[in-house]
Amino acid sequence: MALFHSLSIRMQSLLEYVLSKRGKKLIKLHNFTYYAASKDGPKTRWRCSTHASCGCNAALYTFHDEIVGQKGVHSHPSITNKQFTKID
Numbered sequence: 001m002a003l004f005h006s007l008s009i010r011m012q013s014l015l016e017y018v019l020s021k022r023g024k025k026l027i028k029l030h031n032f033t034y035y036a037a038s039k040d041g042p043k044t045r046w047r048c049s050t051h052a053s054c055g056c057n058a059a060l061y062t063f064h065d066e067i068v069g070q071k072g073v074h075s076h077p078s079i080t081n082k083q084f085t086k087i088d
């Protein structure tokens with residue numbers, strides 16, 4: 001459990017909230033972006049932004065804005081050169 005906790009903290013420091021072109025809130029992590037797919041109180045499931053276009057099944061889970069889980073592997077390259085508006 002301690003190992004998982006420290007991994008989570010490390011991922012947390014890399015997480016950024018950004019705005020998409022359409023003004024939607026996205027998570028940016030390791031140059032991949034995720035949109036909020038479903039919410040259940042403080043829990044949110046985030047799907048890879050390319051889920052609809054590329055069928056990528058990678059997902060993140062947050063609880064009170066902290067990453068608590070990660071699922072799947074991206075089936076496409078990261079989006080290193082895209083510019084997003086960062087949310088503070």
Ligand SMILES: [Zn+2]
Nearest residue numbers: 048056058074
């Ligand atoms: Zn993906």
